[in-house]
Amino acid sequence: MFTVQKTTKQTGCCSEQAKGKASCHLCGHLAKGVLKKTVEHMLTDQAKLRLSCLEGFYYCETPGCEVVYFRDVEILTQKELEVTVGLKEGAVPTTICYCFDWTKEKIQAELDERGKTIALEDIKAKMKDPGCSCEILNPSGGCCLGDVGKVIKELKG
Numbered sequence: 001m002f003t004v005q006k007t008t009k010q011t012g013c014c015s016e017q018a019k020g021k022a023s024c025h026l027c028g029h030l031a032k033g034v035l036k037k038t039v040e041h042m043l044t045d046q047a048k049l050r051l052s053c054l055e056g057f058y059y060c061e062t063p064g065c066e067v068v069y070f071r072d073v074e075i076l077t078q079k080e081l082e083v084t085v086g087l088k089e090g091a092v093p094t095t096i097c098y099c100f101d102w103t104k105e106k107i108q109a110e111l112d113e114r115g116k117t118i119a120l121e122d123i124k125a126k127m128k129d130p131g132c133s134c135e136i137l138n139p140s141g142g143c144c145l146g147d148v149g150k151v152i153k154e155l156k157g
Helices: 036-042 045-050 104-114 119-128 145-156
Strands: 021-023 030-033 067-071 074-077 095-097
Touching (some): 104 119
Antiparallel strands (some): 067 074
């Protein structure tokens, strides 16, 4: 069941960035809207051609759900993306930070070798210089620090 919690602004044929949250068509979990530039950077050329526009999509972060982006009746899955969504089940490598190439496997290797990881410190330093591009490199369109922190906690636990 598709439930939009807030409305989106209409511009031409499509809506701008989806506002609020909507229930994923497949798993039902609430998903956040993503920017057009995020979707545009992620999709294959073939997927872009079949869409009338790239605005108004939501990002489903549920690991076991095959849906990555959705709006109205449209669903986009991993096979329509250029980038592997690291937080989805079965993703290899399990990329957590797309800007600075931190994967779950790399973090685990550091924890095994040193008993700690510098992932968060490294990302924070690089966010200052040279800067990050989360809005286009991360499939969620957002900052990865929360996800990196969760992964570190999970791997240590």
